[in-house]
Amino acid sequence: MxxxxxxxxxxxxxxxxxxxxxxxxxxxxxxxxxxxxxxxxxxxxxxxxxxxxxxxxxxxxxxxxxxxxxxxxIVSEKNVGLDECLINLADEDGKRYLKAKIFVGYDKNSKLETELTDKKPLVRDAVIAVLRNKKAADIVPKNMDAIKMELIQKINPLLKKGQINNVYFSDILVQ
Structure with a gap:
């Protein structure tokens, strides 16, 4: 067993x-x-x-x-100054700002000159709206052309008698 x-x-x-x-x-x-x-x-x-x-x-x-x-x-034949702008930038600490003197350029067109003069507050508002969304790191020489194109695309829809073809910064300070 x-x-x-x-x-x-x-x-x-x-x-x-x-x-x-x-x-x-x-x-x-x-x-x-x-x-x-x-x-x-x-x-x-x-x-x-x-x-x-x-x-x-x-x-x-x-x-x-x-x-x-x-x-x-593009070298504009005429330009209009938008006065000096002081803009808070979109940095996290909120203490950075941009100070710039901006000109918009266009081809000879007396109607556009008067329209730009009349709509200067709207154009400045468009410029401020674009630049306010930038950070201090974005305001560097290699990005300036992209910023200029963004400004042109934002400003041109506001204009009825012509189009701007360039944006110029005569003074620019980031702090």
Whole structure:
């Protein structure tokens, strides 16, 4: 009788050992499969994100170069001063400001000159609205052409008798 009990107990141990080995193999396979799948998925996602960032950077660079070349080519025949502006910048501490004397340039058009004179408060308000959203770090020479283009795009819809073609900063101080 003892032989039968030993055989039954031996078989149970063997089945338990085989079950544990099978469980370890299945777990290792699942882990290996998951890590390989997640790496390929993560790599594809990273590649897509990198490509999107590269495309965005190239587009911004091309736009900046186009803006810069456009503004360098345009020399306005006439201009109107908007007086000196003192503007709080959008920095976190709230203690930074921009002091600038700004002129808007346009081609000879006496009607536009009178319109700009009449709408000077509206034009100044548009300039202040754009510059108020800038931080001190944004007011650097490499960004000035983009800021000028933003100002032109903000001011031109206000005008009915012509369009400005350039913005000039004669004095600029950031503190």
């Amino acid at each position: 003892e032989n039968k009990t030993e055989k039954k107990g031996g078989k149970k141990v063997i089945f338990i050992v085989i079950g544990l080995v099978a469980l370890v193999i299945v777990g290792a396979g699942a882990y290996f499969g998951y890590t390989m799948f997640s790496k390929s998925k993560g790599t594809a996602k990273t590649t897509v994100q990198t490509a999107a960032k590269t495309t965005q950077t190239q587009t911004e660079t091309q736009q900046t170069n186009q803006n810069q070349s456009y503004l360098e080519q």
